[in-house]
Amino acid sequence: SQTIHQWPATLVQPVGSPLSLECTVEGTSNPNLYWYRQAAGRGLQLLFYSIGIDQISSEVPQNLSASRPQDRQFILSSKKLLLSDSGFYLCAWSRGGPSDTQYFGPGTRLTVL
Amino acid sequence: SQQGEEDPQALSIQEGENATMNCSYKTSINNLQWYRQNSGRGLVHLILIRSNEREKHSGRLRVTLDTSKKSSSLLITASRAADTASYFCATASIQGAQKLVFGQGTRLTINP
Numbered sequence: 001s002q003t004i005h006q007w008p009a010t011l012v013q014p015v016g017s018p019l020s021l022e023c024t025v026e027g028t029s030n031p032n033l034y035w036y037r038q039a040a041g042r043g044l045q046l047l048f049y050s051i052g053i054d055q056i057s058s059e060v061p062q063n064l065s066a067s068r069p070q071d072r073q074f075i076l077s078s079k080k081l082l083l084s085d086s087g088f089y090l091c092a093w094s095r096g097g098p099s100d101t102q103y104f105g106p107g108t109r110l111t112v113l
Numbered sequence: 114s115q116q117g118e119e120d121p122q123a124l125s126i127q128e129g130e131n132a133t134m135n136c137s138y139k140t141s142i143n144n145l146q147w148y149r150q151n152s153g154r155g156l157v158h159l160i161l162i163r164s165n166e167r168e169k170h171s172g173r174l175r176v177t178l179d180t181s182k183k184s185s186s187l188l189i190t191a192s193r194a195a196d197t198a199s200y201f202c203a204t205a206s207i208q209g210a211q212k213l214v215f216g217q218g219t220r221l222t223i224n225p
Contacts, residue, residue, distance in 0.1 A: 036215075043201060044156075044215040059212075090155055098212040099143050099205030104155035 002027035006091050006105035013112055019064075019078040021108050023091030026072065031093040033074040034102065035066055038088040049098060050074060086112045117145070117185075117202040117216035125222040132189040134219040136202030137182075143205040145178055146213065147187050150199045159187075159200075164207070192223045 003026045013019060025031050032051050036044040048066035050056045056066050063082060067075045074091060089108045094100040120135045136145070144163045148156040160176045162169045162185065169176045175188040189196055199220050203213040 041220075043217040046212055046214075049212065088153075092156075101146065101158050101161055102156075102213060103158065104148075106155045107153070109153070 002093075002103065004091060004093055004103060004105040006089075006108050008108060009106065010109045011111070013081050013110065015083055015112055016080050019076070019081050019085070019110070021076040021089055021091075021110075023074040023076075023105055024072055025074075025093045028093070028095065029071060031072060031095065032098060032100070033068065034092040034094075034098075035074065035076050036090040036092065038090060038107075040087075044090065047076070051097075081112045083112050086110055117204045117214065119200070119202055119216045119219045121219060122217070123220040123222070125224060126192060128192060128194055128223050128225050130192055132192050132196070132221055132223075134187045134200050134221070136185045136187070136204075136216055138185075138202075138204045139183065141207045142180070143207045145176075145185050146203045146205070147174075147176060147185075148201045148203060148215075150201065150218070152198075156201065189221075194223050194225045197221060197223045 005024050034049045035047040038044050046059045050068045053068050064078050091105040092102040094102045117136045117138045142164055144161050146161045147159040149159055150156045160171050162176050162178045173190045178185045199218040201215050201218045203215045205213055
């Protein structure tokens with residue numbers, strides 16, 4: 001069966017510090033991968049999606065970036081965090097395209113102070 | 114935008130009652146999906162209904178889709194305390210990149 005992992009589960013970082021969130025998928029190959037951000041009590045905002053290694057689309061201009069060094073690994077990064085980067089970050093994967101069913105990881109709660 | 118909008122934003126009912134949540138969207142869709150999120154957790158996929166389907170069932174869940182009104186409803190029958198969660202609809206546009214666009218969610222509370 002397929003599983004998706006995210007770490008860390010929680011993170012508290014000072015403004016201006018770097019960020020690296022990791023997501024890995026097991027049990028499938030060539031998944032489509034997604035990073036979402038969710039503000040408190042709100043819906044999900046798509047940040048990045050990837051249909052393959054080195055094929056990453058950015059949805060929202062921001063100081064975040066994403067990379068996919070391996071087929072089943074998706075990393076969300078920032079060189080300098082802003083207060084507004086606080087939120088709940090969710091990684092997801094799908095077998096088919098972006099309109100297919102998506103399977104979510106447990107999320108990372110990021111607090112920027 | 115094509116964003117789905119759930120209604121109501123919050124719903125509180127007694128255990129055993131039925132819960133109905135609605136979702137409206139703006140443009141033509143490929144499919145509409147419902148997800149559930151327990152507090153502080155990731156989302157769990159519940160049901161996908163395609164644009165050429167009108168109704169779909171899964172256990173105690175019933176989803177309807179009315180493409181002429183651009184709306185969908187999620188019915189949970191015989192609710193349980195464990196159904197307490199936020200429920201999101203997500204739409205996949207028939208055009209463009211067909212990304213899933215999530216609504217703001219309905220917060221459902223089942224009182225024992």
